[in-house]
Amino acid sequence: MRPFAAVGAGLLTLILGLAAGGYDPVLALAALWRGALGSPDAILSALLPRAIPLILIGLGIGLAFQAGALNIGAEGQFYAGAIAATWIGLSLGSWPRLLAVPVVLAAALAAGLLWASVPILLRLRFGVLEVISTLLLNFVAEALVSWMVQGPLQEAKHIYPQSDPLPVAARLPQLPGTRLHLGLALALGLAGVLWVFGKRTLLGFQLRATGANPLAARVMGGVNTRRLFGLALGASGALAGLAGGSEVSGTSFALFQSLSPGYGFTAIAVALLARLNPLATIGTGLLFAALEAGSSAMQREAQVPAVVVSVVEAVIIVVVLLADSTNRNRDLAEAGV
Amino acid sequence: MPHALELKGIRKRFGRVEALTGVDFTLDQGEIHALLGENGAGKSTLMKIAFGLVEPDAGSVAVGGAEILKGDPTAARRLGVGMVHQHFTSIPALTVAENVALAAGWSPRPRKLIERVRRLAETTGLTLNPGLLVAELSAGLKQRLEVLKALAADARVLLLDEPTSVLSPPDAEALLSRVQEFRARGVATVLITHKLSEAMAVADRVTVLRKGRVVYAGPVTDTNAEQLAAYMLGELMNGAPPRRAPAAQPLADVRVKAEGLAVHRLGGSGAGLRSANFVVRGGELVGVAGVEGNGQRELLRAIAGLASSASGHLEVTRPVGFIPEDRSSEALIGEFTLTENLVLCQGRSAPWIRGPWVEWEGAEQRTSELIESYAVRAAGPRAPAASLSGGNQQRMVIAATLERRPAVLVAENPTRGLDVRAAREVMDRLRSAASGGVAVVVHLSDLDELLELADRIVVLADGVLVDVPPDMSREDIGRRMLGASAG
Numbered sequence: 001m002r003p004f005a006a007v008g009a010g011l012l013t014l015i016l017g018l019a020a021g022g023y024d025p026v027l028a029l030a031a032l033w034r035g036a037l038g039s040p041d042a043i044l045s046a047l048l049p050r051a052i053p054l055i056l057i058g059l060g061i062g063l064a065f066q067a068g069a070l071n072i073g074a075e076g077q078f079y080a081g082a083i084a085a086t087w088i089g090l091s092l093g094s095w096p097r098l099l100a101v102p103v104v105l106a107a108a109l110a111a112g113l114l115w116a117s118v119p120i121l122l123r124l125r126f127g128v129l130e131v132i133s134t135l136l137l138n139f140v141a142e143a144l145v146s147w148m149v150q151g152p153l154q155e156a157k158h159i160y161p162q163s164d165p166l167p168v169a170a171r172l173p174q175l176p177g178t179r180l181h182l183g184l185a186l187a188l189g190l191a192g193v194l195w196v197f198g199k200r201t202l203l204g205f206q207l208r209a210t211g212a213n214p215l216a217a218r219v220m221g222g223v224n225t226r227r228l229f230g231l232a233l234g235a236s237g238a239l240a241g242l243a244g245g246s247e248v249s250g251t252s253f254a255l256f257q258s259l260s261p262g263y264g265f266t267a268i269a270v271a272l273l274a275r276l277n278p279l280a281t282i283g284t285g286l287l288f289a290a291l292e293a294g295s296s297a298m299q300r301e302a303q304v305p306a307v308v309v310s311v312v313e314a315v316i317i318v319v320v321l322l323a324d325s326t327n328r329n330r331d332l333a334e335a336g337v
Numbered sequence: 338m339p340h341a342l343e344l345k346g347i348r349k350r351f352g353r354v355e356a357l358t359g360v361d362f363t364l365d366q367g368e369i370h371a372l373l374g375e376n377g378a379g380k381s382t383l384m385k386i387a388f389g390l391v392e393p394d395a396g397s398v399a400v401g402g403a404e405i406l407k408g409d410p411t412a413a414r415r416l417g418v419g420m421v422h423q424h425f426t427s428i429p430a431l432t433v434a435e436n437v438a439l440a441a442g443w444s445p446r447p448r449k450l451i452e453r454v455r456r457l458a459e460t461t462g463l464t465l466n467p468g469l470l471v472a473e474l475s476a477g478l479k480q481r482l483e484v485l486k487a488l489a490a491d492a493r494v495l496l497l498d499e500p501t502s503v504l505s506p507p508d509a510e511a512l513l514s515r516v517q518e519f520r521a522r523g524v525a526t527v528l529i530t531h532k533l534s535e536a537m538a539v540a541d542r543v544t545v546l547r548k549g550r551v552v553y554a555g556p557v558t559d560t561n562a563e564q565l566a567a568y569m570l571g572e573l574m575n576g577a578p579p580r581r582a583p584a585a586q587p588l589a590d591v592r593v594k595a596e597g598l599a600v601h602r603l604g605g606s607g608a609g610l611r612s613a614n615f616v617v618r619g620g621e622l623v624g625v626a627g628v629e630g631n632g633q634r635e636l637l638r639a640i641a642g643l644a645s646s647a648s649g650h651l652e653v654t655r656p657v658g659f660i661p662e663d664r665s666s667e668a669l670i671g672e673f674t675l676t677e678n679l680v681l682c683q684g685r686s687a688p689w690i691r692g693p694w695v696e697w698e699g700a701e702q703r704t705s706e707l708i709e710s711y712a713v714r715a716a717g718p719r720a721p722a723a724s725l726s727g728g729n730q731q732r733m734v735i736a737a738t739l740e741r742r743p744a745v746l747v748a749e750n751p752t753r754g755l756d757v758r759a760a761r762e763v764m765d766r767l768r769s770a771a772s773g774g775v776a777v778v779v780h781l782s783d784l785d786e787l788l789e790l791a792d793r794i795v796v797l798a799d800g801v802l803v804d805v806p807p808d809m810s811r812e813d814i815g816r817r818m819l820g821a822s823a824g
Contacts (some may be wrong), residue, residue, distance in 0.1 A: 035736065136737070200694055201693045202685065202693060202694070203693060205695055212672060212673060213666070213670040213671075215666055215667050215670065216681070217670070217681065219643060219661050219668070220657065220659070220667070220678075220681055220682050221681040222642075222686055223681075223683055230671050313731060
């Protein structure tokens with residue numbers, strides 16, 4: 001029930017905020033609805049394509065948070081994946097699609113992993129907190145993209161700060177007439193795999209134990225908590241990289257700055273609202289994608305700045321965290337602690 | 338003259354459990370008052386109410402005649418009440434001095450503070466280096482810090498919740514004689530304990546709680562240890578505990594063999610264990626005696642495979658079961674269910690592991706069986722470990738540890754914080770493990786318990802392990818523990 005209450009609180013804030021700002025809440029919410037869910041086209045071309053990166057990244061963040069690895073660097077890992085996918089994709093024009101697309105996605109995945117391996121190394125070797133290193137590497141990745149699209153990866157005419165479009169062979173297949181691409185199947189499939197991993201495998205369980213109490217996991221379970229910490233953070237980076245690859249290969253077909261409207265940060269909210277559960281991440285990914293998709297329609301039709309949606313997202317997260325902590329306090333009080 | 342502390346008609350209920358059912362308690366000025374009772378009798382809850390940490394459902398609390406608002410620890414502190422909790426309440430990342438400053442409300446400016454804390458440590462006799470990080474302190478030194486903190490805030494009323502449970506006998510005695518000195522200065526002390534000898538030795542008056550009710554209150558001279566034990570335990574306590582018969586069966590193969598073993602101090606620098614030559618065979622129960630910080634933690638954890646040797650040689654037959662001292666932070670994951678904790682403990686070798694998969698149904702069924710056979714009081718296999726009382730948590734930890742069929746069992750102060758009955762049960766479990774052929778190595782901070790339990794005693798003093806002849810007296814063993822630690 002708690003996640004629903006949180007979403008309700010977020011929407012209520014939105015309505016009050018709109019009214020206080022002098023906007024017509026009814027008009028604005030209608031636009032939000034139309035933009036996200038109002039038509040098959042809205043769903044297939046606006047909502048679902050946005051949900052794909054949110055779900056993919058959210059799954060990774062859920063995994064990392066479960067193991068106690070606070071990965072705030074998904075935005076950077078996403079861009080690392082996007083750069084790798086563009087680079088490899090541009091050179092695979094002559095390959096058959098069946099081969100080229102998996103290679104492009106694998107390159108993106110590897111790049112995300114590589115980007116995350118820096119904070120892993122820093123943490124395990126030198127004790128540098130991953131919260132800080134992953135966050136800072138976001139800025140490095142964004143600067144790298146900016147340099148790439150004005151340098152090595154700039155389009156042939158050297159006018160615009162973006163890459164050439166990917167050859168068809170390197171593009172994920174789309175549902176004809178829409179912008180929905182095969183990345184959705186990938187995201188849903190991975191959610192299922194991770195759910196089974198967490199619920200049914202010993203490794204998934206030990207990963208949770210590592211996050212819950214690393215000392216007990218090591219002392220009682222003989223778990224190599226450093227290895228699992230690194231594994232979870234690495235997998236999280238790989239998934240964010242994969243999201244960057246699928247965005248380039250399935251939606252934008254090119255690399256440019258602000259390719260991501262902050263997916264890497266929104267996905268933290270997606271994972272937290274889902275309480276780190278992979279299947280619930282599908283639902284919360286769709287919800288936040290709907291808010292993002294609807295916000296552009298709201299701006300267009302009701303002149304409401306799209307940024308209010310960020311406020312709604314923030315309120316949802318604060319309510320979830322608040323409910324968690326009051327709950328924990330009540331549990332402790334009942335246990336007599 | 339008003340009472341130093343007066344509690345009237347205190348009632349408290351936690352969920353369905355009635356922890357206190359109308360308790361009256363008075364502490365006179367300048368007396369030492371022992372509060373006795375089993376685990377769960379309500380001792381800690383009563384004192385937390387006196388300190389304002391827990392709000393009673395009914396009743397009143399007055400300090401020095403002034404009634405304090407319910408559930409307000411700052412008011413209690415202002416009126417001069419200091420409390421030492423059963424669990425450590427210091428911040429590991431801060432120094433000793435900073436923790437004292439935090440508790441006493443002193444300014445944390447480093448140079449003055451260190452001097453002030455050093456003086457406090459000297460005047461109270463609780464010697465501690467103010468500049469040390471709390472994370473580097475052993476359990477005994479952490480407890481010393483807790484007492485220091487309670488005294489720092491100029492307390493006129495001291496509430497001590499089992500302060501000696503983690504102290505070695507000489508440290509415990511030293512602490513109790515400090516408490517007696519404070520009495521001479523007019524400080525009134527409540528001593529929560531389940532060690533009857535302590536209560537008899539230092540208390541003026543004693544109150545016994547059982548199941549949330551006062552079953553005895555009066556001067557200590559009007560009663561004796563047997564009578565108090567009967568009050569505490571009810572009908573269950575009859576006669577002396579059974580002494581361990583010397584191991585009759587032939588001892589099995591060598592399971593632990595250490596030669597010149599040295600181990601770095603855990604959480605600190607230098608050598609914790611300097612030299613140990615040591616053999617344990619299957620079926621043997623070896624007790625490691627030693628004052629906190631003399632290397633027993635390092636020895637036990639090296640055998641358990643949790644600390645690596647700095648030099649020397651160590652051979653241990655696997656699998657090794659380990660019962661860590663700190664239940665809540667190491668032995669169990671509080672928010673995990675009992676089943677999950679069992680699965681964690683068993684790791685890959687458990688029958689419910691098929692390749693990479695966990696068959697949770699099998700694990701849960703086994704947990705139910707263990708709950709049954711170890712008489713763990715829990716709502717079921719899905720109850721979170723944190724919802725169990727200390728004694729029941731320890732039952733579960735022992736069940737899970739023995740479930741691995743260990744060749745060697747290492748137990749680090751496994752009776753810590755348990756009441757008489759629960760502690761005896763733990764000791765019985767260790768004994769029966771040894772009779773079953775397991776090589777058991779155990780450290781208990783209570784030397785009497787250790788002598789009662791073990792086949793053979795080794796003493797660790799200043800990181801050096803020495804064997805003790807079987808006929809050596811308790812006093813000589815104690816002297817050996819101390820002799821080297823002074824050097």
